[in-house]
Amino acid sequence: MKTIKIGGKINLKQPEVMRYSKLFGKTKHEAPSDANSKNAELLTKGGFIDKLSSGIYSFLPLGIRSLKKINEIIREEMNAIGGQEILMPALHPVEIWEQTGRNKTMDEILYRTKAGEKEFVFGPSHEETVTPLAKRQIQSYKDMPMVVYQLQTKFRNEPRAKSGLLRGREFGMKDMYSFHSSEKDLDRYYKKVIEAYLNVYSRCEMDAYVLQASGGAFTDKYSHEFSIKTDAGEDTMILCKNCKFAQNLEVAEGKYDNPSSDEEEKELTKVQVERGKTVKANAEAHNCDNWRILKSVVYMIEGAGPVGILIRGDFNVNENKVEKYFQKRVRPATSEELKKYGLVEGFISPVGEDKKQIESISFVADHSIAKMKNFVTGANKLGIDLVNVNIGRDFEAEDFADFVEVKEGFKCPQCGGPLTEEKAVESGNIFKLGTKFSNDFDLKFTDKDGKQKPVIMGCYGIGNTRLLGTIVEASNDEKGIIWPKSVAPYHVHLIQLGNNDEVNTMAEKLYELMRKDNIEVLFDERDARAGEKFKDADLIGLPLRIVVSKRTLEKDSVEWKERKEGNAKEVKIDDVIENIKKFINE
């Protein structure tokens, strides 16, 4: 470590561990057996992170360097839209959580602790701290808009932590909060945040989509998710190839054709059949398409009885939409429950001779059956089906609503283009909070007209540790990680091959030159075999590998290999530094 005196001040220069032999966190041949996702496997093998407990990780030097880079990108983008960095406490007195009611509603995920009689919550989010804080700072419309953010550790007792950094119990998050004097101003700022978020992701070389989200704990209208396409994702995105409109499957809407809508209503007929319970078996028994089957799916509504959802046979019911419609938790009815209500599994229908049989259950229909004619459905009796059933004539639905689960083959509700399904990881989420928290904490301001009004709030989160995991998940090959330049822990992996004075001297010299020019370099100076060093370099995945060996020195060159490229090339030693600088800034 060098200490440099500048104008009487002592500037402590950080000693940087850049020599691989000294690095805390070496590569491993085998990942622990509990690393069950690509990011956990590669980050653990590469020596970036270390698991302490389920969903709880240490960041080793390589890992923290990448995380810091992500954080710096986030900071720059948030600062650019007027965000001011602060740091709020992780320990929250329980009272503020009681004040918003979330002490109860978020009970399952809250970590708690007590000191004597005083109860605390480990912050899972910071609306409860930022709102009282803002109260002491914001009094007038002139104080707004005001935007603060922090990079904090969040604590959430996830029912099931998994997938490495993708879902932790202790995880990093950038959370930003904006305060406005009008809805209009919030709307204006909200759009700016979307742009800033997209900048963050593109600077991390990630392909992010803005999705309309289900809204979660707050409100169903004002929420967007930022999702990154990767097979490891737990969310399903519905994407329009045409206009890029993206939706979360949970709330996705789509258009479809109604193949039988032009038909004449035919005479209702009763048919005796022997068939299986599925739609497919039903269609085969009647020699028709799946769409002609009228499907009845029975759900148990929390605190109420069973409800049958009527939908086209080739479509599935989206449970989230059912929950939204009833504003209650729902679950599929069990076979026992169906029996209890006198319903014959596989032959359930809203039509039946025995009206008593179905009076204990009400039927609500998906729009998909509204215009359809001549359905095939069961008769609530084993082995008896009804053909040419028509809505309005043979049965009525209590209501029509959208319950359909969008799938490939549906058309974009915006432009009519074809929709596709993609797996994605949710990486960010933004909400218009409105006055929910302002009201809870009585956060008001004096407007131009001299009247007291509640402050209008927005909140904006990016899971920075999750983003790190997502980047690895999205950018790797069979050999290891492929870091985007912007978030790689180092830019250059310098390798010296063979324990030979001439080679060692040149490698050391290059290493010093790079450091002098502030090129971030990891120097693998171990007296190890080539294969071992190459394997490690591939696993760690730095963007550029420079090899110095006897062979290259004979041509006054080094070997230049980019992690993304398959082939290596030779670069003259005299040109290396300049080329590296160019490469980094490309």
Place this chain on the structure above:
RNA sequence: CGGGGCAUAGCGUAGUCUGGUUAGCGCGCUCGGUUUGGGACCGAGAGGUCGCAGGUUCGAAUCCUGCUGCCCCGACCA
């Protein structure tokens, strides 16, 4: 929280069913030597309260009971 599985050295694992020498192997680590452009080889070595607690037994990694942790499948989320 419901269902299933696992827990043996830093990592990966055999042994458990059918109890019985000093708990075995690979990687990694240490020392010596040979090697040196895609995880080399030879020799010597260090490293284990067999997850924890209790029980059965002359004797427990192994059988029984309880607990804890981890993983997978479901309901939640950045």
